[in-house]
Amino acid sequence: MDIGSRTELLRSVGLFRGLEREDLAAVAEAAREQPFSRDETLFSQGDDATHGFVVGWGRIRLDKVTPEGQNVVLRHMGPGDMIGIVAVLRRIPFPATPVALEDGLALSWSAGRFAELMNRFPPIALNAIDVVGGRVEELQRRLQEVATQRVEQRIAATLLRLANQSGRKVEDGIEIPFALSRQDLAEMTATTLHTVSRTLSAWDSEGIVESRRSSHLVIRRPHRLAEIAEHA
Amino acid sequence: MDIGSRTELLRSVGLFRGLEREDLAAVAEAAREQPFSRDETLFSQGDDATHGFVVGWGRIRLDKVTPEGQNVVLRHMGPGDMIGIVAVLRRIPFPATPVALEDGLALSWSAGRFAELMNRFPPIALNAIDVVGGRVEELQRRLQEVATQRVEQRIAATLLRLANQSGRKVEDGIEIPFALSRQDLAEMTATTLHTVSRTLSAWDSEGIVESRRSSHLVIRRPHRLAEIAEHA
DNA sequence: AATCCCATTTGCGGGAGCGCAAATAAAGCT
DNA sequence: AGCTTTATTTGCGCTCCCGCAAATGGGATT
Incomplete structure (x- = not known):
């Protein structure tokens, strides 16, 4: 260089x-x-x-x-x-x-x-x-x-923050363009990988995110995620 | 001046x-x-x-x-x-x-x-x-x-930090020389005033702190408090 | 001294989320 | 391809801690 x-x-x-x-x-x-x-x-x-x-x-x-x-x-x-x-x-x-x-x-x-x-x-x-x-x-x-919000809100806020910092627009939403394990997310949101897994599973079946093991996480309905993050 | x-x-x-x-x-x-x-x-x-x-x-x-x-x-x-x-x-x-x-x-x-x-x-x-x-x-x-410790540990750690920053040695321990309500402590440790109250009550009756309503909080057994803060 | 006001205490019940454990599924390795 | 290793999912029980509510008690105000 x-x-x-x-x-x-x-x-x-x-x-x-x-x-x-x-x-x-x-x-x-x-x-x-x-x-x-x-x-x-x-x-x-x-x-x-x-x-x-x-x-x-x-x-x-x-x-x-x-x-x-x-x-x-x-x-x-x-x-x-x-x-x-x-x-x-x-x-x-x-x-x-x-x-x-x-x-x-x-x-x-x-x-x-x-x-x-x-x-x-x-x-x-x-x-x-x-x-x-x-x-x-x-x-x-x-x-x-961490002091005022519940786990679900924190995970939502964290995903949105990652999307803002490094998200890439793809066909069906916003992709987080790097490997992001449940454990990583847990360590970012002050919770356990189990809770993260349960939460993402639920969101996946509601069509809010797409989070298969193999590929990068995709946020399909950012607006809905923002609602979850804000809804006290 | x-x-x-x-x-x-x-x-x-x-x-x-x-x-x-x-x-x-x-x-x-x-x-x-x-x-x-x-x-x-x-x-x-x-x-x-x-x-x-x-x-x-x-x-x-x-x-x-x-x-x-x-x-x-x-x-x-x-x-x-x-x-x-x-x-x-x-x-x-x-x-x-x-x-x-x-x-x-x-x-x-x-x-x-x-x-x-x-x-x-x-x-x-x-x-x-x-x-x-x-x-x-x-x-x-x-x-x-906040991410890794339980409430009791966080309160203990916070009291010790306050004692280090501004504590005054008094006859029977270390005094926090300013008004410090349960609510304040709760907002410092990411919990509720109820939990703080319960915790301090318990510590008071164990002789670890002295926390009457009227006067400033006194840490009577700092060493014990440090144990609580560290004991994962 | 009586009253009000506010911080604190404490009981009680419930719920969020943790932790263990086992099943499942990918991914990596040889 | 078969095997090992590692990530993820999910069930279940339990604990910590919250949240409501009511009681208690000081301190301040009059």
Whole structure:
């Protein structure tokens, strides 16, 4: 991947918004390419934060495990999302583990390199605040959801959120274009895979979603799902 | 309050860490003082973010209400904490409402003034990332708690957290030095005031806490509480 | 001191969702 | 293709916790 393509990629990355093309090129040049394949982890929770990453392509799930070994899915990331950069800046170990859902490519910068870049291009710091602020908002919303809504509503809201973030229009609805197990959904909605399975089974037979084992999940009646999510 | 005292105050504020004394004085000078009294709100969720705040003294509870009117307590804040500054920087309406738990004083800066200061003193932006990163971490931990632990554990963990943040050693334990209703605790732990009441009653008769209606809550056996919090 | 107001307590019943366990069905491997 | 491994489904019982309702008791107000 040449510098030109990298630069092009970085143009749509929120973290580098407001940088001139030549500045972007400098940022791109400082990057290292890190390809990853399905099920691989970019790093592990607890590791020293030596590098920060930006996703080039491919989808990634961010996991956090409790001391007791229970897992919680914090978020899904895709092209343009930054990973681990806050940990780099705060000089703390990575607090979570990013797992690749499909093959892809990330760009990375060492901690020192990244500090240089931030120094040289002040907008980066402001953009970082914006991005992290967005994550705070998202987490607050999820906390609110878990605190006030029932499981069915949370699953519905989660599917709609995934559809908004990464959904693809297909013939008979909106497809979630990556593997999404019951367990994954359970870890996203603070419930068990059993309850997720029962819920999706019911929705499947009502024609709200199509969720066969083999293929990706398809939301057939998004409007109905939105009703379920909102109906307190 | 003169500039000297303000400067002294700002010395211990994370957001301004690394600034020289004279820089702090400039920041202090640009601030406006905003006293508040118990039960007052500094602003309301949904308001335009025209000012950012830093708590001088007094305790504040940060509330977020759902469209359906249910409330969730996001966090408690005290001296040195920043409030609303991320909303100012992101140019979004305030996403929550800070309610004073006791009389106190905040310093505030207008959006424009704050932007100037950040421009003039680059460390502020980096510190802001650090602070917001810390909030992300805290929210992730709470999400994990709500997702994986039972009510009793969550209440125990919350009391311990409050004790760590603001607890005062007293003769027979650690006191939470501000009003804390069952409803408040319920909104902090994603449960109902009934369940909180039942739990605290039980703990009271076991001598783990002392929680009479009139006075502040006292943790008598923190170690036991930690056991409850951890015992999966 | 009497009254009102509100937080808290507590009983009781019910329901949402968990957890175990076994059946079923895909997908991957050799 | 046959076998193993892993994901999903589904039944069943049970537990935790909610939600209603009524009682209790302080604190504040007059």
